[in-house]
Amino acid sequence: MTTDDTAAAPMVHAIDEIVAKPGDGKALLEDYLARYAPGARARGMVLEQILVSPPMWLDDQPNTLVFRWSLAGAGAWWQMRFVGGNDPDVAIWWADADARAVSRRRFFASDPADMERLCDV
């Protein structure tokens, strides 16, 4: 690395965007927090933010749920990935969640200011 190796690793973010089936948004959010979040925290993920769109529960149309998690760098990301990717309970959770979703995305991101350091490997 050409940057200061003693500095903390740049934070990275895992973002789940789930479009719940009409009327199921609130229950899906509660289940995510009850069934998925505790294990994710144990894998080193920190839940930074939850957003709901539109900001009211709809019973005939989908709500979009957004969960933004942070991880302490790419090393922590791989730790999360290896543990979560081999946990059958995690796979069961996502199969259940997908059955209740119109669509789902998971993507990974960083602050623009951290991009250069993340790429300097």
Next chain:
Amino acid sequence: MYKLTRLVTLADPGCLSTLADEARALAVAHAAYRTLIAPTLPGSHFGGDLLAHFAFNDAVQRADFDAALAPLLATPAVASVDGVAYRSGAGGKSDPGLADGVYRVLLLSVDEDTVPATTQRFEAETRMMPHYIPAIRNWQLSRADEAVGARRWTHVWEQEYADADGLMGPYMMHPYHWARIDRWFDPECPDRIVDARLCHSFCAMEASVL
């Protein structure tokens, strides 16, 4: 080029040198165009104890060699074998003269029900890894014609590095890998199309075989 790769897990590790010598002699007798036979390095995962890679000028040569090699790999000294036969897919070389480096192969299995356009997108994005990760010196992504082992391996992703640090460092830690490509492999991502069982195997090489 028609290639054959075997990742050999030994029941008796003491047989590694003998088996390697016998496979090497067989490759010479069958006019293998390129041969790489070496013990796998620590960090390989389901990669076997011995990595054996052969290239031939035509499919008949490869088939004849495969038939001759099979009895060597069917002895009690061999616990299991994962492998593929394949024609060279698209690749590239930024360092064709690379010497005393590290060769790495990943065998992966794309789900059978994956639509072709999605598989092509996965392949195209994978082939861009060397563009973003210069530690990958030479590379080739191929589809398997035949597979043996724990899965019906569909793809062979080969890379060469100056050393193992290139594989363990830049390849693994670059965001193009973990924040872009890995979603095809990650059971938590809805884009996943690759079976979780992979063969990740690497070994020292004297000269490039790609």
